[in-house]
Amino acid sequence: MDFESLSADLRALQQRALDEAAAAPDPESLELLQIRYLSKKGEITTVLRGIGALPAEDRPRVGAIANAVSEAVKAALAAREAELHAEVQTFRLAGERVDVTLPGRPRSRGTLHPIPETMAAIAEVFGRFGFVVYEGPEVEDDLTNFQMLNMPPDHPARDLWDTLYVDIPGRLLRTHTSPGQMRVMQSTKPPIRALLPGRCFRYEAVDASHGFEFFQVEGLMVDEGTSLADLKGLLDEFAHALFGPRKTRFRPGYYPFTEPSVAFDVECVVCDGVGCPACSRSGWMTILGAGMVHPVVLQYGGIDPERYQGFAFGMGVERIANLRHAVPDLRYYLENDLRFLEQFR
Amino acid sequence: MRVPLAWLREYVDVQLTPEQLAERLTLLGMEVKGIEQWGADWRSVVVGELLTVEKHPYADRLHLTTVNIGSGEPLHIVCGAHNIAPGQRVPVALPGAVLPGDRHIERTEKMGIASEGMLCSGDELRITADAEGILILPAEMPLGRQLSDLYGDAVLDVDVKPNRGDALCLIGLAREVAAATGAALRWPEIAVEEAGGPIAERLRVEVREPELCTRFVGRWVSGARIGPSPDWVQMRLQTAGMRPINNVVDASNYVMLELGKPTHTFDGAAVNDGKIIVRRAFQGERLETLDHVDRELTEDTLIIADPRGPIGIAGVMGGADSEIGDRTTEIAIESAIFDPVSIRRTGHRYALRSEASLRFEKGQEFRLARIGADRVAQLTLAWAGGSVARGRVDTAPAEPNSSQLAFRPRRVSKLLGTDVTAAEQRALLRRVGIETEEAGTAPRIQVAVDPRPLAVPAGEDLVIVATVPTWRRDLAIEADLAEEIARVRGYESTPAHLPATLMPAYRPSPLKVRDMIRETLAGAGLTEVVTHALVSSLDEARLLWPEDTSEPAIPGDLAAQSGDEIVVTNPLSAQHSVLRRHLAASLLDVLSLNERQGRGDVAVFEIGKGYARVGDGPREWTRLAFLMTGAAEPASWNRVARPYDLDDARGIAELLCQRLGLPTPSYVPDARGFPFHPGRALVARAEAGSEALSGRMAEMHPDVLARWDLRAQRVIIAELASPVLDSAVPARVRVEPIPRFPEVERDLAVIVAEGHTAAEVEATIRRHGGALLRGLRLFDLYRGAPLAATEKSLAYRLVLGARDRTLTEAEVDAAVAGVRSGLESEIGAHLRT
Incomplete structure (x- = not known):
C-alpha cells in the first residue's frame, strides 16, 4: 500500500458514496449508507486501516483526505435527507388539500331587539352631553303622571293621553315618560341633565302606527339660564347623530307641562324633503316634542322658577327606530317574528 | 278642524x-x-244648459233632455228628477265621469233610450244634502267648464x-x-233686524246653577219656514265636514264653525210656558236625545229644562222632542257659557262628545254668548224668514274687560336664549292683537297660576303690561307671552347653541349592566325579544309558573314572592288585562308565533319587568328569561345538529354569572312536576355578598306544550331575577396573584349510586379537598358495564397546589386520599383508578 493508491481508494469511495446518497430512495436507505460509510466499522475506517503501512510523513496527508471524504459524505447524506423530507412533506400536504371555498362552520349569534338598541343609541348621543340615565316606575300615580305636570283632573289636554287604570286606587299605567321629570327634580338639585327611557301605556287601539304599549325616552335639563336656544342646539346634534346631515325644523307645539312648547322635525328620511306620502307631502317628519319646563312643573319639582329654567323633550322610540330602519308597521316590534328580528344582524 | x-x-x-x-x-x-x-273627485263633471225637457215615452217618471255643454252636439240625457226646466244650468257628468264614492258614469240605455251621461243632484256631488232634485246652478256659470274649477277648493x-x-x-x-x-281681519257684519214683539213675551230664562252656566243669552224667531239652506251654505258646511240638516240647524252649525260658538235651537212650541230653566237633573229624570237614545239622567248632569222637564243636556246634545222639524215655526235660540269641567264630565259620562261639547270643554269667550245669539238669529231670519223678537234674554249682560298681564322683556330673552328688544317684543305681540304699554307702578309678575300659583315683584327689570284679548284664555303667565313672542317671531329664528353650563355629577347608567348581559346572551346565540307587559289573566293559570324561591331572601325580589297580580280596570281586551309577574308565558307565545311561521329552532331571551301588588302599592323589578328549543347547533355540511337541552340553560347561567362577577351557580333539583318535566327542573342560585342571582330552569312539561299548541317536543325555559339587573354598577374584578409554584392535576373517577347528584359529589370533594384543592372540573360521566345498573361514574380532574411552595408527592397523595375517604364514608362512593 502506498500513499497514491490509498488516496485513490478514498476518492473512489467518496464518489461511490455520493452517488449512492443521491440515489437513496428513503430515509432508511440513508441510514444504511451512514452505517456503511461513516460508522466505526464503515468503509472509510476500513480504508484507513491501511495507513499503518505508510511512511510516517504520509500519514497526516492521508488523514486529511479521509476527513475531507468523511465530511463530503456526511453533507451528501444530510442534503439527501433534507430533500427526502421535503418530498414527503410536500406529498403529505398535497393530500391534505381541502376545498377552501366551502362555507365555514356556523357560529350562531343572536340579534338584539331594535327597541333597546335604539334606546341605547339615543342614550349614547345624549350621554356625550352629560345626560345621565334614570328610570321611573311604570305603574304611576295620577298626581305625578298628570297633576304635577300641570294637568289637574278634567283638564282638556288629558284627552291627548288616553289612560289605562289599575286596581290600585290613584294609580295608572304611565302614559308617557314625563312623570320621570318630576321624580328626577324631586330627588336631585340643578344642574340637572337627565334621560329617562322606558315603557309607556295608553288606551289605544292597535294599528300600523299605534299601540297600547310603546317606549319613550324623556330628557330634562335644568339650570340657571338653560334656554330654548340650548334645546335647539342639542336637538340638532341629536338629529344629525341619528339621521345624518339633514335639515331640521323647530316649530311651536303644545304640551301643558312646557311653555313655550316645541315640535321638532327632521327632513323626511324617505324623500329627503321633496314631499311624499310618508311625510304627508310636507317634506318633514316630526320626531319629538319638547319645550321649556312650565313654572308650575318646576315648582312641583321643588325648583324655584325665578332662579332656574330648563327644557324637557320626549320622543317615541318606535318612531325613531321606524325612521332609522324603514320599519313599515309598529306591530312588528312587540310581535317578535324572528324573520323581522333576525334582520338586525 | x-x-x-x-x-x-x-x-x-x-x-x-x-x-x-x-x-x-x-x-x-x-x-x-x-x-x-x-x-277632486268630480271628474268630467261640467256645466251644461238644459235645452229641452220632455216626457220619456215609456216611463212616466223619467224625462228626456237635451243639454248644451258649450261645444259639440247637444247631449241626450235621461233624467229622473222633476225640478228641471229648459234654460237652467246644471252639472252634467259626461260618460267616463267619476263621482264621489267612486261612482263611474257611462253611456247607458234607460227604458230603451240612450243616455249620454247624467245630470247630478247636490247629494251625488256631496255639495248639498238634496238627493231628490238636480242641483240648479247659478245662471252665470260658464257653459262647459269643469265643476271642480268652479266649486273646487283646498x-x-x-x-x-x-x-x-x-x-x-x-x-x-x-x-x-x-x-x-299681516293681512287685515274682516269680521262678518252682525246685525239683527228685530221686527217681532218684545222677547219677554216669548221667552223667560231661569239659571239655577250660575256656577255651571255663567251666562245664558236667548233669542226668539217667529214664523220661520223650515226647509233646506241655500246651496252655498250647504256647500260650505259640506266642505267643512258637517252635513246640512235644515236652514235653522244649519244656521246654528254655521255659527259654530264661523265664530266657534256652539248654540242650540229649540222648537219654540216644545218649550212649555216659554220658560227655560238651567238646572241639574233630578233623580230618575229621563230624556230622549237627538240621536234617539232614551237616557236616564244623573243628578250631577246640567240640563236645559222647561217647567215640565228636561229638553236638552246642556252643552252636549238637545232633546228629540224639541228638535227643529218641518212644521216648526217658533224658534228659541240658546247661546250660553257652561263650565268646561262640567261639560267634559257629562260628555264622558254619557259617552257623548259632540263638536259643541268639545268647544265648551276648552272654555268660551264670554262675549261670544251675545254675539253668537245675534248671529244665529240673523242667519235664521235670512235663510228661514219670519221675524226676530225684540231684544235678548241675557242672564249676565256685563262683559268683562280684557285682562292685563305684566312681563319682563329681559326674562323673555333669557328664556328664549336670544336678545329680543322690548320694542320688538311689543311689535310681535301686536301682530296677534295684544296691545302693550310700559308699566307705571311696578306690578307683580305672574310666573305661574293654578295649580301652583306664583307671583313675584318685578324688581329692577323693565316691565311691560300686555292687554290680553278676551278670546285668548290661554294667556295667563309671563311664559305664555314668551311663547307668543317666539312663535310670531318664528321659532326658526331662535339661535342654536350647545349648553355651556355646569355638568351634573357622574351617575352610572342602569342600562349598562343590562346592555352587557344583552350582548353576552346574543353572543351565546340567543335573540332578544320585547313582549307585552300586559298579558292575559289566563296566562298565569295556564302556565302556573311557580313563585320565585324564597330561601334565602333575595334582596329586591320580595314582590315576586308575595305579590298579587295588578289588574287593569279598563283593559282594551282580555288578552292584555293584567301586568305580568313572569316572562315565561310571553316567551311561549313568541315560540308559538314563530312555529306558525315554520320555525322549529327558536332561542330567545327577554329582559323585562315583573309587576306585582304588595300591600297598597305596586312593585316592579327586572327579570331575565330565555327559551330554547330545536337545534342549538343547526346541522351543517360539516356537523350534525345538536338539540338544545337543559345543559345549555345551565351553561348560559354560568356564563352570565361569570359576566356579572358572581360565583358559579349551585343547582337544586325541583321535582314538582307540572309545569316542569319532573326529572328536568332545577333552582339555580349564585350569591356573592349582597349580590345574588336566582331562578328556575326547566324542560317544560309536555302538557304545557300542549296548552300552547306547540309542535316542539322539548322546550327549555329559564327565568331569573337578580337585583344586579337593576343596579348600575357591574361587580368589580379582584385579581389573585398568578401562582408561582406549579400545580398538580389528578383525575378521580367516582362511582356512586344514581341517587346522588353531581352537586353532592362535588360538594363532598370540595369539603375534603381542603385548601390545597384549587380547581375541580367534571370531565366525564359514564354509565354501563362494568358498572351496576344503579350506578354511574363521574370523572373529575382535581387541581392541587399551594401559594407558597411546590407540593411534594406525599402531600398530593394525602390530599387525594382525604377526598377519597370522604367520598367513601359520606356518600358510599368507590373510586376507579
Missing part, C-alpha cells in the same frame, strides 16, 4: 298657495296635517291644540293667518 280656503277668505285675504299657507300656519303653531282638494286640516279653543273656528284661524301675513 277642516278649513275650506274659500270660506276662510271671507274673513282674511290670502295671497299664498294652499301649501304656502299650510307651512306658515304650521310654523305659527297651527299645525296643518294635510291639504284636501275638495272637488281644505286645510288644522290640528288646533287643546289650549287654543279660540282657534277652533274660521274667525280664529283667520286671526292666525292675519298674524302670519
